[in-house]
Amino acid sequence: MTEEHASIEKRKIIDKFLIKLTKEQPQMYYATTAEVARSIHTMIKEHTNRLSVEEQALVRRMTIEEIQSMMGFHL
Numbered sequence: 001m002t003e004e005h006a007s008i009e010k011r012k013i014i015d016k017f018l019i020k021l022t023k024e025q026p027q028m029y030y031a032t033t034a035e036v037a038r039s040i041h042t043m044i045k046e047h048t049n050r051l052s053v054e055e056q057a058l059v060r061r062m063t064i065e066e067i068q069s070m071m072g073f074h075l
Contacts (some may be wrong), residue, residue: 006042009054010070014070014071017040017044018036021036021040023041036069041062041064
């Protein structure tokens, strides 16, 4: 998998968790990017076993800062 493809796949995973987060906690819409990234990071760690093996490999070492920076860029 190329680095560009991996980045796109990570973004898809982050978006999936972002949708789940805003449905479960609508007030997060008003939170800072850092707070949202921290919550997504926690959710990923808690729900890793629900991801495919490939997805698990992509997010295994993902940091809060990486999530935050990915959220700052629009595809």
